[in-house]
Amino acid sequence: NVTVIKNSKSGVCSGRNLGVKNAKGDYIMFLDADDWIESNACKILLNHAVEAEADCVICNYSRDYSDHSEKMLHYIRDTMYSDWKDYLKDLLNVQAGVGFCWGKLIKASTIEDVLLNEELSLAEDAEYCARASQKWNVIVGDEHPLVHYVFNDQSAVRKFDTAYADKFLLSMKAVEEDLKDVMAEDKNIETLFYNFVSYHVLLILVNYCAHPQNKD
Template identity: 95%
Template sequence: MKNLISIIIPVYRGNPVYFNKTIESCLNQTYDYVEVIIIDNGCNDALQDTLSELNTKENVTVVKNSKSGVCSGRNLGVKTAKGDYIMFLDADDWIESNACEILLNHAVEAEADCVICNYSRDYSDHSEKMLHYIRDTMYKGWKDYLKDLLNVQAGVGFCWGKLIKASTIENVLLNEELSLAEDAEYCARASQNWNVIVGDEHPLVHYIFNDQSAVRKFD
């Protein structure tokens, strides 16, 4: 039996153009056993028709979140997911068509609990590949990974950009009281359940650089 991958995407007042590309990238994977879980965190009217249409697809589930915030959305997504592996993705980012296939193959070969990939930072006029993992990397353990996580510039403390074995995080929730650095805080706790953590050299996630994001506005 093939492993099912659950891609969890919380969306709140999303940009329809970006969001459509996000969903399209997930639905057009070279690996077939993928379910997409969209958490409606209070979408604007421009996205409601899109969500209704997506909810009719066999491998897409749209869940209305009664709470607010990306953390509660991701937590609800994990509780809803049926997959053997979990991927988080933001509603304005997208993944390469072979992302699931590459990450799953690496996870199976290395018997890894978490595989972390490189990513591209996409600006309005150009793209930069963020190649932290020049070659495939195997961490010595979660404490070794934590050293990388504490180096913010390494970019390994995000929830996205990872394929995570679902059984390792079923009892690990994001802190819904945090509105900044919630990714890193969550990964620091979740990684303690990861016996094998590997880095993959392929830049598989496209992070859309947004000047108006919470991180950019934080002083």
């Protein structure tokens, strides 16, 4: 039971939005084109969602390289977040790896009106999750590494791009706008946001100044 939809627009955000608009089921999962999931992933996450009455279930993942794999175990055991702000603190810690669209089973009714920002091309996952999570009353983490993130040297985030900084700046401003109210109330989250920005400044620095494709 697979429906293939051809997208007249380009970009991962428009593709995901088109999928959400055409989805028929009670839950939605995103999966990037070069990644894959374990054959029992949907069953495990759905069982967890039903048991916890969760709006979102987030799983661990494996990072697959050409010669080996590394399990990225943020959740040592199944976890329940106290609220969406508790999850947000993890999202703003980039190395926690929970700010991606993939690796999540999401109750479809919570994101019917929450679409990805098609003006963004970098860090669009985190910006989307920062908005979508505000619709989730119950968020749980599943200890199973069910998604395989395939490390690709030619992926969009690793190619040299002279507009890299501008694209990231646009995303950081969008996240700041999404979180301005909660940051005004919680200085800890504000601090985490600026750590989040600083991490991406380092990514910009590495991409622009140390990238082998930058001949200048």
